Amino acid sequence: ALRAMAMAKWGQILIDSGHESDAKTTIWPLIKFDLEWVTENWDSTGCDLWEEVRSDDFFFNRMAFIYCLNAAADFADQIGESLGASYRSVADDVRAVITKHWNGNYLYESENRPDDGATIHAITTFSLDLYTPDSEEAAATIRYLVKAFCNEYPINQEDNDAGDPGILIGRYPNDSYAGGNPWQLLTAILAECFYAGATITRKKMETRGNYQLSSTENAQWMALLNLDAGATASDLAAAQVSAGDAVLTRMHNHIKADGGKVDEQIDKYTGKQASAENLTWSYANILHALHTRKGLSPDPPGPTTTTAKTTEGGPTNNPTDPTANPTDGPTDAPPQTCCSSVMFESTGAIGTSNPELVGSYRRIGTDATGRSVYKKDDVYLHYVNDVAYKFEAWVFSSSADDLMGDVVNEDTNKCVDATAPTWEILTDNSWQADSTAKVSCDGNTDTCCSGLSITSTGGIASTYPDLLGTYQQDFAASGDHPAYTKGGNTI
Secondary structure: HHHHHHHHHHHHHHOOOHHHHHHHHHHHHHHHHHHHHHHHOOOOOOOOOOOEEEEOOOOOHHHHHHHHHHHHOOOOOOOOOOOOHHHHHHHHHHHHHHHEOOOOOOOEEEEOOOOOHHHHHHHHHHOOOOOOOOOOHHHHHHHHHHHHHHHHHHHHHHHHHHHOOOOOOEEEOOOOOOOOOOEHHHHHHHHHHHHHHHHHHHHHHHHOOOOOOOOOOOOHHHHHHOOOOOOOOOHHHHHHHHHHHHHHHHHHHHHHOOOOOOOOOEEOOOOOOOOOOHHHHHHHHHHHHHHHHHHOOOOOOOEEOOOOOOOOOEEEEEEOOOOOOOOOOOOOOOOOOOEEEEEEEOOOOHHHOOHHOOOEEEEEEOOOOOOOOOOEEEEEEEEEEEEOOOEEEEEEEEOOOOOOOOOEEOOOOOHHHHOOOOOEEEEEOOOEEEEOOOOEEEEOOOOOOOOEEEEOOHHHHHHHHHHHHEEEEOOOOOOOOOOOEOOOOOO
């Protein structure tokens, strides 16, 4: 099926180049020969993508059949052959049975290996109008699998602890081939899935404008990328682009030292490339992901209102708006949230009783829930999740480990600067509301990046090459100004 699809696309190139006769006499017989077998045997037992297990019902294979049969049908129509309708009819038969691969939580590959990165590959490469990269099923499947791969590979946990964005994914959990590591080709396809989703989202905006996301129709994408209620299509597209960038960034960090060489796997312990060297499939998927990314704005011009951070160990990064799409109404940007510096204000009970709480707080880290921890002098602004007492709130306290405070806000928003003005203070054993208290993004100080890159082609590169590279902010070493570290070097 894949060979027939490739031939159909090559035949189209020949036609566009004025070689229609070659397309008809040389290419069409090859397509017809291959699809004679496919149309008769698409539901027979075969191998999975990795040639390891057998089944008569692989999601990847069936998505490929649908895509390839339709591509061949279009080519047949163009050259005046009559088999196009027959190919489409078989594709419809495959489509009718593939829907059972949605189990209500994610798209599974097969009954004997349900959890497989091949499903993300199929969604990205073969979707036409079923399980497209912007679909809720795609988001749910990504969310499920990235959680599994985050837990599977120690290198992902190490990168997360270092604050590096992204995620590395592999074939399937408990893979034993060559050590069972992340695969570059699948990590690249995950990034492309995000980019393809963003492309479709932006296409929808051409007819619908910057529509508001629905908590039901877009629930999986909102959960995957931590988009709050009120988020718009522009927010979603920006977050999808940013998530894709984060995934490629993590992969690039592990392969950039090899001068452009890309192998099959990345060792799950060391982060070095491993297994088959110079794998064509890896190159192809990376180049295709970059090609898809090039169709989007290359350098998003400004920050959006949300943080593109997939839940439970997925890609993390701060997104920016990938395009300046016109809308029918006002285009004033909403305020930023999840900023690295926030301002607490109060002219009421809290400010009067605890004036030391008022002022600017800088982010010093992230807690187990993925929320930021802020500090000003000796005061911490952080999130509390006390399971025993079923208490969740943003609080001010003298330690980031405190489970309670005298000033709290029980709004559970992921971003403290997006919480409602529902702050309360404990006074004489009773809680008093302070409607004047609020936390907002401190735009005056929110100008420091979480990471930076040092490059040189001159004297520094030749004399101090170890200084070059990517530095990440070191919250523990940061004071009034941020500190950035790479290995033993600090800026």
